[in-house]
Amino acid sequence: VSASAGGSASAPIAAEEIYDEGPLYAAAKKVYPQKVWGTYRRLKWAVLWFALGVYYILPFVRWDRGPNQPNQAVLIDMEHSRFYAFFIELWPQEVYYFTGLLILAALILFLSNALFGRVWCGYACPQTVWTDLFLWVERAIEGDRRERIKFDDAPWSPDKLVKRLAKHAAWLVIAMLTGGAFVLYFMDAPTLLVQFATFQAPLIAYLWAGILTLTTYSLAGHMREQVCLYMCPWPRIQAALTDPDALEVTYRTDRGEPRMSVKEAARKRAQGSPAGDCIDCFQCVHACPTGVDIRKGLQLGCINCGLCIDACDAVMTKIQRPLRLIAFDTDDNIVRRKRGEPAVYHLIRPRTILYLAAIALTGCIMLYAFVTRTNMHLSVLHVRAPLFTVTAQGGVRNGYTLRFSNKLSKPSDFALTVSGLKGAMMTSVVAKPLSDGRLTARVDADATFEVPVYVSTPPGASPGKSTPITFTATDVKTGEASGVVDNFFGPITSSE
Amino acid sequence: MTIDPVQVDKVSGQTTTGHEWDGIRELNTPLPRWWLWLFYLTIAFSVVYWFLFPAWPLFGSYTGGVLGWSSRAAVADQVALAKAARMQEATALESASLSEIAAAPKLQELALAQGKAAFGDNCAPCHGSGGQGQKGYPNLTAGRWLWGGALEQIGTTIIHGIRAPDDADTRTSAMPAFGKDGTLKPEEIREVADYVRTLAGLEPEHGVDIAAGKKIFADNCVACHGEDGKGNIEMGSANLTTKVWQYGSDINDLIYTITNARNSTMPAWGHRLDPVTIKSLAIYVHSLGGGT
Numbered sequence: 001v002s003a004s005a006g007g008s009a010s011a012p013i014a015a016e017e018i019y020d021e022g023p024l025y026a027a028a029k030k031v032y033p034q035k036v037w038g039t040y041r042r043l044k045w046a047v048l049w050f051a052l053g054v055y056y057i058l059p060f061v062r063w064d065r066g067p068n069q070p071n072q073a074v075l076i077d078m079e080h081s082r083f084y085a086f087f088i089e090l091w092p093q094e095v096y097y098f099t100g101l102l103i104l105a106a107l108i109l110f111l112s113n114a115l116f117g118r119v120w121c122g123y124a125c126p127q128t129v130w131t132d133l134f135l136w137v138e139r140a141i142e143g144d145r146r147e148r149i150k151f152d153d154a155p156w157s158p159d160k161l162v163k164r165l166a167k168h169a170a171w172l173v174i175a176m177l178t179g180g181a182f183v184l185y186f187m188d189a190p191t192l193l194v195q196f197a198t199f200q201a202p203l204i205a206y207l208w209a210g211i212l213t214l215t216t217y218s219l220a221g222h223m224r225e226q227v228c229l230y231m232c233p234w235p236r237i238q239a240a241l242t243d244p245d246a247l248e249v250t251y252r253t254d255r256g257e258p259r260m261s262v263k264e265a266a267r268k269r270a271q272g273s274p275a276g277d278c279i280d281c282f283q284c285v286h287a288c289p290t291g292v293d294i295r296k297g298l299q300l301g302c303i304n305c306g307l308c309i310d311a312c313d314a315v316m317t318k319i320q321r322p323l324r325l326i327a328f329d330t331d332d333n334i335v336r337r338k339r340g341e342p343a344v345y346h347l348i349r350p351r352t353i354l355y356l357a358a359i360a361l362t363g364c365i366m367l368y369a370f371v372t373r374t375n376m377h378l379s380v381l382h383v384r385a386p387l388f389t390v391t392a393q394g395g396v397r398n399g400y401t402l403r404f405s406n407k408l409s410k411p412s413d414f415a416l417t418v419s420g421l422k423g424a425m426m427t428s429v430v431a432k433p434l435s436d437g438r439l440t441a442r443v444d445a446d447a448t449f450e451v452p453v454y455v456s457t458p459p460g461a462s463p464g465k466s467t468p469i470t471f472t473a474t475d476v477k478t479g480e481a482s483g484v485v486d487n488f489f490g491p492i493t494s495s496e
Numbered sequence: 497m498t499i500d501p502v503q504v505d506k507v508s509g510q511t512t513t514g515h516e517w518d519g520i521r522e523l524n525t526p527l528p529r530w531w532l533w534l535f536y537l538t539i540a541f542s543v544v545y546w547f548l549f550p551a552w553p554l555f556g557s558y559t560g561g562v563l564g565w566s567s568r569a570a571v572a573d574q575v576a577l578a579k580a581a582r583m584q585e586a587t588a589l590e591s592a593s594l595s596e597i598a599a600a601p602k603l604q605e606l607a608l609a610q611g612k613a614a615f616g617d618n619c620a621p622c623h624g625s626g627g628q629g630q631k632g633y634p635n636l637t638a639g640r641w642l643w644g645g646a647l648e649q650i651g652t653t654i655i656h657g658i659r660a661p662d663d664a665d666t667r668t669s670a671m672p673a674f675g676k677d678g679t680l681k682p683e684e685i686r687e688v689a690d691y692v693r694t695l696a697g698l699e700p701e702h703g704v705d706i707a708a709g710k711k712i713f714a715d716n717c718v719a720c721h722g723e724d725g726k727g728n729i730e731m732g733s734a735n736l737t738t739k740v741w742q743y744g745s746d747i748n749d750l751i752y753t754i755t756n757a758r759n760s761t762m763p764a765w766g767h768r769l770d771p772v773t774i775k776s777l778a779i780y781v782h783s784l785g786g787g788t
């Protein structure tokens with residue numbers, strides 16, 4: 001799981017001895033996080049209620065898009081392959097916007113990591129949010145750390161049975177609400193909610209709600225920190241992304257060591273001998289939701305939630321020593337303070353500037369792509385079999401399959417022209433000819449329409465092996481136009 | 497990596513594996529026990545799966561599973577679902593005439609899509625994937641139709657076929673085998689073949705008597721192919737004046753055609769396909785010719 005520095009190993013042991021006796025597996029040590037109060041706990045609650053609020057309320061937010069259009073603000077409509085987010089409507093061929101969003105999310109994660117380490121893990125990750133919520137339930141029913149340890153060890157009794165059942169029932173209810181809210185993003189939420197309650201909802205909705213219920217219950221109720229330690233790839237990636245200037249939850253060894261009791265420290269200080277502020281009370285360890293001892297330094301299990309800071313501050317207040325023996329700090333600053341130099345903080349440094357620039361660039365590219373996005377689209381596919389036809393009359397004809405897309409919420413009429421080929425004539429059994437030689441087709445609201453089109457040269461013309469031609473579709477009402485270049489093929493003539 | 501003696505790590509109290517990378521030693525941390533349970537769970541899952549679903553091969557068969565699931569049945573279910581979803585349009589297609597379908601964009605769209613699929617399944621082996629045809633099999637994209645290119649004419653051809661032995665109403669006509677029957681002598685056939693080439697604007701062979709060919713044509717061919725050689729869709733006689741030749745415009749191809757006659761056949765699809773599919777095929781094939 002973790003690696004040790006080269007210097008911290010003791011005397012060699014014969015390999016056979018280890019492999020014969022070493023266990024293949026071990027039971028996870030159960031963590032009983034203790035309740036704490038303080039700045040970081042308040043922040044964690046705020047993020048938790050905000051995140052859960054968004055998750056549960058968002059599906060019910062309405063957004064009027066006109067008749068025959070869904071009025072749910074955020075909706076992933078799998079049946080009609082559309083994604084709606086307020087004023088934005090995305091089609092399947094536009095999923096690259098999600099690529100942009102994912103890149104943006106990754107860069108923001110990198111930036112937050114460069115500034116404050118794994119705060120994502122400590123505050124905003126769904127695993128952290130739901131684990132915190134489940135812990136709150138557990139604490140409310142079974143009591144705080146000490147009671148829970150005793151409760152776990154106690155023999156079965158009616159009281160224990162009732163409390164256990166109550167805890168798991170409450171967990172399951174939260175898990176079901178989690179899974180239930182998830183499926184609301186995929187259908188009209190109020191409708192689905194009624195269907196769900198009256199057992200009229202599609203099977204797939206129950207299936208996904210069930211899966212999410214199961215994962216929430218097991219991951220937030222039972223797996224907890226094991227997810228962070230063994231399942232999540234982010235701690236490993238984070239280890240490669242961090243640098244000495246990132247503010248991590250740090251035990252300030254310069255202040256804390258050597259550890260001793262309050263009385264002994266007072267005596268030492270009176271003598272003028274060095275005395276650390278750490279009284280070895282283990283409050284930081286007991287508060288930790290992943291069960292690490294932060295005094296051992298930066299480590300894989302630490303999710304930078306800062307609950308140990310709150311726990312330690314409470315103790316420091318009691319023993320009347322300065323706060324923040326544990327704080328968001330760097331190892332460099334510990335060394336500096338030991339040398340009597342002031343602490344320095346490099347929040348603005350090349351790495352963070354680079355991340356910010358990358359975020360701004362990605363954001364600008366996405367914004368540009370979004371602003372220049374059109375409400376209509378034309379795609380052209382050349383018919384390959386046959387590549388061209390010499391007609392009975394002696395002309396050359398090429399077939400094309402055109403697809404018009406109309407992203408507006410009302411039907412649009414498109415006019416089609418072709419240019420680049422002398423004397424070219426368009427015919428289609430689907431699109432109707434206008435008096436000026438253009439073709440026209442009506443495309444339904446929020447739909448695409450496939451139109452086979454033939455382009456022919458007059459009899460006797462020899463168009464050559466390949467000629468680039470341009471199809472231009474114009475929305476008659478809005479004037480929006482889309483041009484596509486393709487080729488017109490003909491027989492290879494002797495001059496070529 | 498270098499091999500390093502196994503040691504006990506001071507911080508974690510864990511033994512190392514003896515592997516070392518640039519001074520970093522790997523801890524021999526045991527697997528979490530729940531991980532092992534998950535492993536057992538996957539084994540249990542597979543046993544349940546064998547019981548429920550097709551799994552083990554046997555001699556000449558396989559274990560079917562108690563759920564009776566099969567991918568073939570799953571496809572059949574999905575096809576039935578798709579058919580049910582299109583019921584309304586399919587019913588409309590059934591009652592509409594070909595010209596009505598061509599005038600209604602929604603019906604036309606569906607007919608074109610269905611026709612394209614049916615064409616690939618049934619017609620492409622002879623007529624080519626895009627209706628481009630091949631030697632002996634008509635090109636459907638060139639606007640030259642032996643039995644007529646109007647919607648109804650195409651529909652009739654598909655339903656009854658051409659010279660189909662199992663259909664009383666099949667389109668039929670027979671070009672005589674002028675050479676094999678002894679009606680024309682080989683040099684006469686050569687002369688008329690050269691004349692036919694000139695009808696389409698092709699160069700005749702050097703030194704052949706075109707006037708003689710023209711006379712032979714007038715005596716033997718005009719009854720079916722017409723004075724001007726433009727053919728007659730009533731009897732499926734070919735238009736000889738176009739750029740499109742079903743059996744080739746080469747002089748030897750023409751001589752073979754006149755000597756032996758071709759009289760090729762097409763199955764009567766009315767016995768094989770349902771009416772809606774045939775209508776869809778007619779709409780699609782009509783569109784291949786550009787609708788003319």
